Amino acid sequence: MNVNYRKIMSFKKYTIPLIICILLSAGFVAASPSASAKEYLSPTYEYTTNFYNAYGEPDLYATVLGDTEFERGETVNLNVVLSNRGVIYGFKAAKGVGTSTSLHELSLIELQYETLRTTAYGVKASLVSTNSMIKVDPAASIQTLEELSPGVLPDDPMKFTITLSNNIPAGMYILKLPLSYEYQKDVRMTQGETIILGRPDLDHISYYENVETILQIPIIVKPEAKFQVTNVTGSLMAGSTSVVNITYTNTGELPAEDAIARIVVMKPLSTLRSTRSLGTIQPGESMTASFTIISEQDAIEKIYGIDSEIKYRNVDGEDAFSDNMKVDIDLRSPERKLNVTGLALAGIVIILIALVFKNRMKKRSNNN
Secondary structure, three states: OHHHHHHHHHHHHHHHHHHHHHHHHHHHHHHOOOOOHHHOOOOOHHHOEOOEEEEOOOOEEEEEEOOOEEOOOOEEEEEEEEEEOOOOOEEEEOOOOOOOHHHHHHHHHHHHHHHHHHOEEEEEEEOEOOOOOEEEOHHHOEEEEEEEOOOOOOOOOEEEEEEEOOOOOOEEEEEEEEEEEEEEEEEEEOOOHHHHHOOOOOOEEEEEEEEEEEEEEEEEEOOOOOEEEEEEEOOEEOOOEEEEEEEEEEOOOOOEEEEEEEEEOOOOEEOOOOEEEEEEEOOOOEEEEEEEEEEOOOOOOEEEEEEEEEEEEOOOOOEEEOOOEEEEEEEEOOOOOOOHHHHHHHHHHHHHHHHHHHHHHHHHHHHO
16 A cells, blocks of 8 residues: 555656646647747757757858948948858767767767858848938938858849948948858757657757947048038129129039139129139139129129039049039129209209298288
């Protein structure tokens, strides 16, 4: 009787926890639609065996397809290709297999799984500008890849859109490309132990590690001639012809040869000649052009903005044009001058009226 009781109690001691584990595992499997090992909580090490330790991990690089040299004011697409140069450096035995054929086969299978250690999974890249004169389009600033294996390039590049300011100095700029991904840090064989967790088909467990790193994307802003209107003298008078002097300064890094300044005016303003030759303008040098502008009689008194640009030959001997520049010119109405003759005639008329009025008043007084 005591022997049977002990047997029953021993059966309950080991069987009931096992049934609970199986039921819990079955519920977990039913709740998970995918059979992927990464979508399950990894079993603890007590259910696995490690035969080898592998050494190596993903090594990601970024390359821009096409030209990386751009002009000021441009909005361009950067096509970035990520590549993985990760390699396995070697293996080290962690557990002997003795003369067991089954363990030897399991160890060889683990070696195959270990070769996936250099693959990057769930790659997320975001382009960041640290310069206020380079704007990254937020709608396309984040790109993803499901996985990136060594020696295998993605089917399509990552596309980022950037805009360069009109005032950005020429030179090299570095854009940052923060990356986050994970890789298989360790593989352990189950030897069928996971059957008690409801995973009889799971022959190995992969353990992953998250990685965050920052790559650099260099771009170049081309040097060129650049112009600004730095001074304007002269004013306009309604109904007259005036001379306006406009000073242009080359604020760029390269000279502008055979420069020609041009203005565009519209009614009530006009000009007989809209262009003036400036010659060669070196970086930092200023040249002044004089334009004769005619304003109509009924022109409204205000500040008029006229457009101006410069055509020149760049260092490659090609025709180039500056950005459009606004020139503000003040237009005033003419002062009204006093007419001496008119004033004299008006005075005589007033005197005559006064004399007539005085004479009538005198006659009326005599009659009374």
